Amino acid sequence: MSLKSIFGANTMSRFLLMRTVSGAGLVLVVCLATFVAVTLLPGDAANFVSGRSASPERLAEVRERLNLNDPVAERFFRWGLRAVQGDLGPALTSPRQVSEIIAPRLRNSLILASIAAALLVPLAVATGALAGALAGGSMDRGLSVISLVLLSMPEFFLGTLLAYWLGVKWHLFPPIALFDAAQGPWSNPAVLVLPCLTLVITNLGYPARIIRANVAEAMSGRVVLTARLNGIPERRIVWKYALRNCLAPGIQVISLTLLYLLGGIIVVENVFQFPGIGTLAVEATQQRDLNVVLGLVATITVIYALVMLLTDTLIILVTPKLRTLRF
Amino acid sequence: MHLRELSPSGIVGTGIVLGVVAIALFGPIFFSGSTEIVGRPFMMPTPGHPLGLDGYGRDVLTRLMNGGLTILLLVTATTALVYAVGIPVGLFTALHSRALSASALWLFDCLLAFPPLLLVLLLAASTAGGVTAAVIAVAASQVPWVTRLVRAAASEVATSGYVDAARLRGESTWSIMWRELLPNIRATMLADLGLRITVSILLITSASFLGVGLRPPTADWGLMAAENRNGLALQPWAVLAPAAMIALLTVGVNLMFDAWPKTSGRRHSAELTENVA
Amino acid sequence: MKALDHARRGTALAVHDLSISLVSAAPIVENVGFALPPGGSLGIVGESGSGKTTLAMALVGHTGPGIRIASGRVEIAGRDILAAGPKEVAALRGRQIAYVPQDAPSALNPSMRAGDIVAEMLRIHAPERYGSDSIAKAMDLVDLPSDSAFLKRYPHQLSGGQQQRLAIAAAMAAEPRVLVLDEPTTGLDMITQKRILDEVGRLRARTGVAVVVISHDLEVVEELCDATLVLYAGRVVEQGPTRALLKVPAHPYTRGLIGAVARPGVRPRGMYGSAPPPNRRKGGCLFSPRCPQAHDDCREVNPAPQKAGPEHWVSCPYHVEKTIVEAAPIGERKRDTCEIPVLDIRDLTVAYRGQRVLKNVSLTIQRGERVALLGQSGSGKTTLGRCVAGLVDREAGDIRLNGTPLSPRVARRPRDQLRAVQMVLQNPYVSFNPQFTIGATLRRTMRMLCDPGRAAQPDRPRLLHLLERVRLPAEAADAYPAQLSGGELQRAAIAQALACAPDLIICDEATSALDVSVQAVVIELLRDLTEDEGVSLLVISHDLGVVGSISDRIYVLDQGLIVEHAPTPVLLASPKSDLAKRLIASRPDTAAGSTVFHATSQRTEKTHDTLHP
Numbered sequence A: 001m002s003l004k005s006i007f008g009a010n011t012m013s014r015f016l017l018m019r020t021v022s023g024a025g026l027v028l029v030v031c032l033a034t035f036v037a038v039t040l041l042p043g044d045a046a047n048f049v050s051g052r053s054a055s056p057e058r059l060a061e062v063r064e065r066l067n068l069n070d071p072v073a074e075r076f077f078r079w080g081l082r083a084v085q086g087d088l089g090p091a092l093t094s095p096r097q098v099s100e101i102i103a104p105r106l107r108n109s110l111i112l113a114s115i116a117a118a119l120l121v122p123l124a125v126a127t128g129a130l131a132g133a134l135a136g137g138s139m140d141r142g143l144s145v146i147s148l149v150l151l152s153m154p155e156f157f158l159g160t161l162l163a164y165w166l167g168v169k170w171h172l173f174p175p176i177a178l179f180d181a182a183q184g185p186w187s188n189p190a191v192l193v194l195p196c197l198t199l200v201i202t203n204l205g206y207p208a209r210i211i212r213a214n215v216a217e218a219m220s221g222r223v224v225l226t227a228r229l230n231g232i233p234e235r236r237i238v239w240k241y242a243l244r245n246c247l248a249p250g251i252q253v254i255s256l257t258l259l260y261l262l263g264g265i266i267v268v269e270n271v272f273q274f275p276g277i278g279t280l281a282v283e284a285t286q287q288r289d290l291n292v293v294l295g296l297v298a299t300i301t302v303i304y305a306l307v308m309l310l311t312d313t314l315i316i317l318v319t320p321k322l323r324t325l326r327f
Numbered sequence B: 001m002h003l004r005e006l007s008p009s010g011i012v013g014t015g016i017v018l019g020v021v022a023i024a025l026f027g028p029i030f031f032s033g034s035t036e037i038v039g040r041p042f043m044m045p046t047p048g049h050p051l052g053l054d055g056y057g058r059d060v061l062t063r064l065m066n067g068g069l070t071i072l073l074l075v076t077a078t079t080a081l082v083y084a085v086g087i088p089v090g091l092f093t094a095l096h097s098r099a100l101s102a103s104a105l106w107l108f109d110c111l112l113a114f115p116p117l118l119l120v121l122l123l124a125a126s127t128a129g130g131v132t133a134a135v136i137a138v139a140a141s142q143v144p145w146v147t148r149l150v151r152a153a154a155s156e157v158a159t160s161g162y163v164d165a166a167r168l169r170g171e172s173t174w175s176i177m178w179r180e181l182l183p184n185i186r187a188t189m190l191a192d193l194g195l196r197i198t199v200s201i202l203l204i205t206s207a208s209f210l211g212v213g214l215r216p217p218t219a220d221w222g223l224m225a226a227e228n229r230n231g232l233a234l235q236p237w238a239v240l241a242p243a244a245m246i247a248l249l250t251v252g253v254n255l256m257f258d259a260w261p262k263t264s265g266r267r268h269s270a271e272l273t274e275n276v277a
Numbered sequence C: 001m002k003a004l005d006h007a008r009r010g011t012a013l014a015v016h017d018l019s020i021s022l023v024s025a026a027p028i029v030e031n032v033g034f035a036l037p038p039g040g041s042l043g044i045v046g047e048s049g050s051g052k053t054t055l056a057m058a059l060v061g062h063t064g065p066g067i068r069i070a071s072g073r074v075e076i077a078g079r080d081i082l083a084a085g086p087k088e089v090a091a092l093r094g095r096q097i098a099y100v101p102q103d104a105p106s107a108l109n110p111s112m113r114a115g116d117i118v119a120e121m122l123r124i125h126a127p128e129r130y131g132s133d134s135i136a137k138a139m140d141l142v143d144l145p146s147d148s149a150f151l152k153r154y155p156h157q158l159s160g161g162q163q164q165r166l167a168i169a170a171a172m173a174a175e176p177r178v179l180v181l182d183e184p185t186t187g188l189d190m191i192t193q194k195r196i197l198d199e200v201g202r203l204r205a206r207t208g209v210a211v212v213v214i215s216h217d218l219e220v221v222e223e224l225c226d227a228t229l230v231l232y233a234g235r236v237v238e239q240g241p242t243r244a245l246l247k248v249p250a251h252p253y254t255r256g257l258i259g260a261v262a263r264p265g266v267r268p269r270g271m272y273g274s275a276p277p278p279n280r281r282k283g284g285c286l287f288s289p290r291c292p293q294a295h296d297d298c299r300e301v302n303p304a305p306q307k308a309g310p311e312h313w314v315s316c317p318y319h320v321e322k323t324i325v326e327a328a329p330i331g332e333r334k335r336d337t338c339e340i341p342v343l344d345i346r347d348l349t350v351a352y353r354g355q356r357v358l359k360n361v362s363l364t365i366q367r368g369e370r371v372a373l374l375g376q377s378g379s380g381k382t383t384l385g386r387c388v389a390g391l392v393d394r395e396a397g398d399i400r401l402n403g404t405p406l407s408p409r410v411a412r413r414p415r416d417q418l419r420a421v422q423m424v425l426q427n428p429y430v431s432f433n434p435q436f437t438i439g440a441t442l443r444r445t446m447r448m449l450c451d452p453g454r455a456a457q458p459d460r461p462r463l464l465h466l467l468e469r470v471r472l473p474a475e476a477a478d479a480y481p482a483q484l485s486g487g488e489l490q491r492a493a494i495a496q497a498l499a500c501a502p503d504l505i506i507c508d509e510a511t512s513a514l515d516v517s518v519q520a521v522v523i524e525l526l527r528d529l530t531e532d533e534g535v536s537l538l539v540i541s542h543d544l545g546v547v548g549s550i551s552d553r554i555y556v557l558d559q560g561l562i563v564e565h566a567p568t569p570v571l572l573a574s575p576k577s578d579l580a581k582r583l584i585a586s587r588p589d590t591a592a593g594s595t596v597f598h599a600t601s602q603r604t605e606k607t608h609d610t611l612h613p
Helices: A002-006 A012-040 A045-050 A056-065 A072-084 A098-133 A138-152 A155-169 A189-219 A222-229 A234-272 A277-287 A290-318 B008-030 B060-066 B069-095 B099-111 B116-126 B131-158 B161-168 B173-209 B221-227 B237-258 B270-276 C052-059 C086-092 C114-125 C132-141 C160-172 C190-207 C218-224 C242-247 C252-260 C381-389 C415-420 C438-449 C460-469 C474-478 C486-498 C516-533 C544-550 C568-573 C578-585
Strands: C013-022 C027-036 C041-045 C067-076 C097-100 C178-182 C210-215 C227-232 C235-241 C306-309 C312-314 C343-352 C355-365 C370-375 C396-401 C421-424 C504-508 C536-541 C553-558 C561-567
Touching: A012 A072, A012 A290, A012 B099, A012 B116, A098 A138, A098 A189, A098 A234, A098 A277, A098 A290, A138 A189, A138 B173, A138 B237, A155 A189, A155 A234, A155 B173, A155 B221, A155 B237, A189 A222, A189 A234, A222 A234, A234 A277, A234 A290, A234 B116, A234 B173, A277 A290, A277 B116, A290 B116, B008 B060, B008 B069, B008 B237, B060 B221, B060 B237, B069 B099, B069 B131, B069 B173, B099 B131, B116 B131, B116 B173, B131 B173, B161 B173, B161 C421, B161 C438, B161 C486, B173 B221, B173 B237, B221 B237, C013 C052, C027 C041, C027 C052, C027 C067, C027 C227, C027 C235, C041 C052, C041 C218, C052 C067, C052 C097, C052 C178, C052 C210, C097 C160, C114 C132, C114 C160, C132 C160, C132 C190, C160 C178, C160 C190, C190 C210, C190 C218, C190 C578, C210 C218, C218 C242, C227 C242, C227 C252, C235 C242, C235 C252, C235 C306, C252 C516, C343 C381, C355 C370, C355 C381, C355 C536, C355 C561, C370 C381, C370 C516, C370 C544, C370 C578, C381 C421, C381 C504, C381 C536, C415 C421, C415 C438, C421 C486, C438 C460, C438 C474, C438 C486, C460 C474, C460 C486, C486 C504, C486 C516, C516 C536, C516 C544, C536 C544, C544 C568, C553 C568, C553 C578, C561 C568, C561 C578
Parallel strands: C041 C210, C041 C227, C097 C178, C178 C210, C370 C536, C370 C553, C421 C504, C504 C536
Antiparallel strands: C013 C027, C013 C067, C227 C235, C235 C312, C306 C312, C343 C355, C343 C396, C553 C561
């Protein structure tokens, strides 16, 4: 998708502008769709706020407070206008603002995801590149099966297994991430170990396999063969002729992995009861606090759009053919 | 395909899948009473109850034997739905890259902005929840990928001379999609099928684990793993056994499909032997 | 071509009795031997499947996966590169022998700048001379600029010809004694091809490097090489001084190859059949099934090399029975042109992505006439063919078939128009859906185009008759496309075009993916069919040889404009447009001062159906 759309552009700045606009369009469409979904589908917010036995007068009052009587378009417009300023409106099931609820949870999740990514990315790149450079060897075949098993591993299975073994049985790390959401995990960093480990192991297989495939393809390609036939030292071939040309697909798969991490975090947080956006999403769903759900969707979509923009920019920077489109 | 063409990991994978599927299909016939309370909650394994009891005092083995069928059904439904939408849209957009196709693809790409489980949660939140919402949401999160894959593979095929030849003899778009394109992207689709099924299993069971989709007291591996989690220290088998079944299934499916011969589907003639060699 | 006299002593490269096989022991190359003096040049000629690329890579000590050296030595600077350890091999490569692969542009590192590509070879193989002067010298050797702006460019910012020359400059940077060029002109347009050939000739004269040229193209070898070696199915059938070998070819295969070359004004003669792949090579002469003068014992006895002249060897015991078949010249054809033309294109304009690829093009074809559209890559010639076929939308203009307007889109055309316009495409390997037998596809075509009701299945005799017309055996009907060779597939594609009495067949580079010997078969077939049945032809090609050997009239297309059109002999004799002049000048046989023999049969700019290791 990203590469193809690049070819239409003339210069990098124009391309980046285009991508920013399309990213903003994406956020808008996703938020609108979510807004309409939570508004129009059966089960009006007022019912949940006021409870099943609420009187019609109470319902009407809640509707009035939440502006539920205004047309959808107008409500979305108002919501969007405030959302741009960081105000996601009031929560339905607590007296606090949605942004106040999301902010500390998002921070906790980002801490968890960043640590996991910091371990995951180098590990995936290293194993993938190594297996690809030595494609066909016994190490490559071993890694292939291992990575396949890892990527098939359900997060809740591995998480539970680790919690039981390392947490309950051996008492090495806390099996449950108990800490105050507002304070953040740094008050007891040990709670991060098991969720991180689960995220790293379950998300390692996919990028490692893709990177391996790309590197193996480059290593058996004509550019590398020609370099070999002309006596370029093998070490230099691996770095400058194979890995260098795998940077772009590598960046693509890393960015995908980061986005998967965002999805995987939902399950992992719930396994360890880690107070992040994943547990928040489940709580908000169970309590049917649609404003919080909407806020979460908006937040995650913005993150998605930013990651994609960054990915495309990096890919252009490392691909001479794209970088020099002006010629 | 013959069994001897499979690699050792492929044979192991196929064996695992056959075993798990057999348990899921035939377990309910031999083990009934999955909701019966037979003893103290979280009782450790005894000879009569080899996997112990769960949080309500129900026999874990009996529930384990009954908990796979739902997953098989839901995963089959999800995968079928994914391909039922992804293949026609992918094929059509490969042939017609006009504005309509472009906007359809852009809308599909919007779905990618959601982490799949958030989509499941969102759909569960805005509807009454339930199994249908979970299936639709999981399918919706996979459709964009399948569409892209089909489109990419079919676009390449669409530049082949035989597609031009088909158009020149007056074949309809419909006939070109199913006769010329689909059979020739089969290999690419099969190579991806294992991953698609795995992802469906992971998402469907994760949804159950998060309390979306199936409702207690249904015996379901994902649900079982979730509802007994607070007894992990007391009776780990109630959690680990169903979770392990799911892990076995996903690992088995991937090992099995990975061992399938991966041909690009395009065969070259003997004339090119020199270059192939 | 004058070899350098001062460097006569010793050999730069010597190959002794080299045999290469698959791991399964099926032979790819058998008993090849030659010696290349310093500054000398050798051409290795062979069609696809001859093992020439495998041989070329063995010269630099490389064997691909699944391939092994069965026996023999390759000596460079007194050392056997096949027996050398990895370190020694690496030291020989680049410094003593350098390799420029087939389709070199796609083998350049896309993330390295032009200057760095050359500098890399200097730094590694000749560090004592590493510096901007040496880089400039290497660039100068192939007439590439050496200013810093050019050196900073990436390969994709260069033209195809520049990329090819850059690859040669890099290979020559460390001043190796031997340069191996694998298909140096393949994939380039004709004018660029000529330029590369000139460039390599000059390079030899200036540096005294010995050159091994691997090619399917006799013209390339004639232009560049003192000696030539002809490979057929992995065996040397003939080797000797280029001039003698081309003037007095001794082996029937060499003769066939020369006769098959498409040249303007001459009828090429094809060789039916194809070379056996490694696993189907038995005893006896491997060419005997295709040989016009084969004796009974040819199939049993392995022919030993015999002397055919000074330093001229041939592997055929019957080589004295020379039956040189001179390619027949084309006679004039008379037709009346007053009737309504089959195809009448007026002011056709086609845009693609906002750019006009065809501008006000007008073209007519009379009944039974063979018209060629000649153009370089990117000229818009393929677009024109696809536009007539209804596969590409037009912006403006009118296309009439027998006087009635043709709908722009193929999907809107009535069955009769679908029947009337047929197409034969460039790449025969993807011309048929691999899922169906050739017979099934042909029947479907007949059912949809010829028969009024779709219920009736065309019967087998009709199918077999159709195959017979393109000289395919009846078994081809039940074969899947993967079981046929490129030439057979292309004949089947012609059968498909012929199935329902078409008025016009458009051939879009229909011979360019084929081997020389097979290309001639297809040209012959197309000529015969138009002569017998009055079908009109629109031949789209970049190849003056093909165009000149098949067409009655030529249109020259340059950047979307028709710059010239004239009857073929007139255009060849006195071209008016700049492009036609340059194209004709790029062929030594049409240009002034032609030498013994000339051939062109380039694979096209777009054909990459070969998988190279």
